[in-house]
Amino acid sequence: xxxxxSRADVAHLANLARIDLTDAxxxxxxxELTVILESVAKVAEVAAADVPPTSHAVPLSxxxxxxxxxxxxxxxxxxxxxxxxxxxRFAVPKILGEDA
Amino acid sequence: xxxxxxELVPFDQALETYDPVMGLEVHVELNTASKMFCGCSTVFGxxxxxxxxxxxxxxxxxxxxxxxxxxxxxxxxxxALNCSIAPWSRFARKNYFYPDMPKNFQTSQYDExxxxxxxxxxxxxxxxxxxxxxxxIERAHMEEDTGKSLHVGGATGxxxxxxxxxxxxxxxxxxxxxxxxxxxxxxxxxxxxxxxxYVAHLRELVKALGVxxxxxxxxxxxxxxxxxxMPKGADVLGTRSETKNVNSLRSVERAVRYEVERHAGVLxxxxxxxxxxxxxxEDTGVTTSGREKSDAEDYRYFPEPDLVPVAPSEEWIExxxxxxxxxxxxxxxxxxxxxxxxxxxxxxxxGAGALDLIEATVAAGATPTAARKWWLGELARRANDTGTPxxxxxxxxxxxxxxxxxxxxxxxxxxxxxxxxxxLVAGEGTxxxxxxxxxxxxxxxxxxxxxxxxxxxxxxxxVAAKIxxxxxxxxxxxxxxxxxxxxxxxxxxxxxxxxLSKLG
Numbered sequence: 213x214x215x216x217x218s219r220a221d222v223a224h225l226a227n228l229a230r231i232d233l234t235d236a237x238x239x240x241x242x243x244e245l246t247v248i249l250e251s252v253a254k255v256a257e258v259a260a261a262d263v264p265p266t267s268h269a270v271p272l273s274x275x276x277x278x279x280x281x282x283x284x285x286x287x288x289x290x291x292x293x294x295x296x297x298x299x300x301r302f303a304v305p306k307i308l309g310e311d312a
Numbered sequence: 313x314x315x316x317x318x319e320l321v322p323f324d325q326a327l328e329t330y331d332p333v334m335g336l337e338v339h340v341e342l343n344t345a346s347k348m349f350c351g352c353s354t355v356f357g358x359x360x361x362x363x364x365x366x367x368x369x370x371x372x373x374x375x376x377x378x379x380x381x382x383x384x385x386x387x388x389x390x391x392a393l394n395c396s397i398a399p400w401s402r403f404a405r406k407n408y409f410y411p412d413m414p415k416n417f418q419t420s421q422y423d424e425x426x427x428x429x430x431x432x433x434x435x436x437x438x439x440x441x442x443x444x445x446x447x448x449i450e451r452a453h454m455e456e457d458t459g460k461s462l463h464v465g466g467a468t469g470x471x472x473x474x475x476x477x478x479x480x481x482x483x484x485x486x487x488x489x490x491x492x493x494x495x496x497x498x499x500x501x502x503x504x505x506x507x508x509x510y511v512a513h514l515r516e517l518v519k520a521l522g523v524x525x526x527x528x529x530x531x532x533x534x535x536x537x538x539x540x541x542m543p544k545g546a547d548v549l550g551t552r553s554e555t556k557n558v559n560s561l562r563s564v565e566r567a568v569r570y571e572v573e574r575h576a577g578v579l580x581x582x583x584x585x586x587x588x589x590x591x592x593x594e595d596t597g598v599t600t601s602g603r604e605k606s607d608a609e610d611y612r613y614f615p616e617p618d619l620v621p622v623a624p625s626e627e628w629i630e631x632x633x634x635x636x637x638x639x640x641x642x643x644x645x646x647x648x649x650x651x652x653x654x655x656x657x658x659x660x661x662x663g664a665g666a667l668d669l670i671e672a673t674v675a676a677g678a679t680p681t682a683a684r685k686w687w688l689g690e691l692a693r694r695a696n697d698t699g700t701p702x703x704x705x706x707x708x709x710x711x712x713x714x715x716x717x718x719x720x721x722x723x724x725x726x727x728x729x730x731x732x733x734x735x736l737v738a739g740e741g742t743x744x745x746x747x748x749x750x751x752x753x754x755x756x757x758x759x760x761x762x763x764x765x766x767x768x769x770x771x772x773x774x775v776a777a778k779i780x781x782x783x784x785x786x787x788x789x790x791x792x793x794x795x796x797x798x799x800x801x802x803x804x805x806x807x808x809x810x811x812l813s814k815l816g
Contacts, residue, residue, distance in 0.1 A: 282351030
């Protein structure tokens with residue numbers, strides 16, 4: 213990661229995240245992100261072999277719920293913030309060329 | 313882009329040149345009462361957006377918490393598939409922008425699945441008799457189901473040509489286990505049957521474990537079929553296609569067969585297979601091109617920060633292992649031996665979904681023969697006629713055992729037993745109550761029977777004469793007349809005795 217990030221990498225990530233970046237923004241963000249990556253890489257340098265990699269800040273595991281149904285929202289509440297509603301469903305623009 | 317149109321190569325001909333390689337991904341919806349990360353109900357068929365909350369709608373500030381029962385079910389599935397269970401595993405975010413997930417990501421597992429490196433075995437009929445095929449399991453991981461989209465405008469219900477989509481998030485967040493095989497090789501011409509048998513096997517397994525209803529027609533079990541062809545003798549895998557949402561056992565078999573024929577056609581024409589997802593069309597039995605694998609496949613997985621890792625203890629895993637039910641194939645073999653059914657009878661029982669019912673009926677005191685007779689003869693037919701599941705008729709194994717006990721005690725006969733089943737289906741009470749309420753009990757009063765026999769003899773002098781001459785077979789006509797007069801409520805054996813004693 214200490215090799216930094218290329219302009220093409222930033223453009224690719226922006227595309228994946230559906231963020232429309234202008235050329236000027238790409239020019240500005242690429243060096244900024246490089247600095248951030250270099251800073252994070254410094255942390256990796258001081259982490260000795262006795263510091264295990266972790267993805268969580270809290271030393272917890274196995275936090276489980278009982279399998280019990282609890283009340284949620286009414287459809288009116290759930291749909292209150294939707295830009296468009298039809299047949300008690302969220303109406304969304306048609307999806308082009310994508311299919312999950 | 314998709315290769316230009318090429319002719320299909322007939323299946324048998326394709327197999328002369330190529331070996332099919334399959335990979336099957338099966339999604340199983342768990343039957344927990346609540347969702348994977350929140351307490352919303354999972355009941356199928358509710359009104360849209362009535363089983364949602366801030367967590368499964370991905371609203372800001374919501375905190376997901378793992379459903380412990382779902383983890384237990386995942387481990388049990390893994391153990392039943394001979395998987396190793398990870399002592400430490402975590403969730404990951406799979407980022408994408410399709411609106412079936414309101415969070416813009418699906419919570420799944422990526423580099424640390426809870427179950428990995430397993431295997432199972434399926435048996436199919438081959439030209440050389442039954443043959444077992446081993447299927448290696450790559451992994452089984454936990455994730456959540458997506459919402460359901462309804463596409464409006466354009467071609468009804470389909471994505472292409474839709475003007476907009478309507479989304480119901482009731483299903484979003486229901487726990488799913490995705491079971492992924494390693495490449496299945498060496499099945500040759502039996503590839504379609506092996507694929508089908510494997511999915512059928514998984515369905516039976518998760519039902520036996522009691523962790524899923526596995527109703528393919530309701531989408532609680534779904535299959536993606538990956539297929540590629542390798543020239544015979546080669547050892548490098550070919551490019552694969554991924555056919556999504558193949559949702560019946562028959563379709564799994566057909567989709568494999570179709571893709572073999574299509575791949576062979578493309579390859580024989582000197583073209584290359586495009587790595588892509590394909591849609592299966594149940595009605596026409598073909599697949600069509602979906603989208604190519606490209607940037608869209610870059611899901612930018614990263615560890616889910618809101619959920620702490622799952623670290624099942626050795627003791628918990630062993631406890632779950634010890635509580636696994638007998639494997640379905642082994643259980644079928646044992647019961648068939650105990651009950652003395654032929655292979656054909658056993659197949660019918662399993663096919664009708666009556667195995668558990670018959671087992672319980674036998675446990676309630678009926679003989680295996682009687683239990684099979686009623687469940688397959690009488691009740692399976694009623695279930696078929698009314699489109700009801702056989703275990704949803706309102707008739708229990710205890711009822712069936714009681715009906716048979718009434719027959720054995722000669723209080724009713726088989727014909728009257730059918731009327732008792734009518735009463736049971738109509739919810740009229742227990743068999744005993746129905747016999748009394750409907751007045752079904754056979755007439756055991758010899759006085760009444762004798763009078764009826766006398767009338768039958770008088771009305772049929774020619775038949776009576778034959779019997780007097782020793783033609784005992786003719787008694788059938790008189791028995792019929794008596795039974796008719798008694799409205800079926802007589803023991804035909806006793807009627808016969810009375811006739812023969814009078815005319816003998």
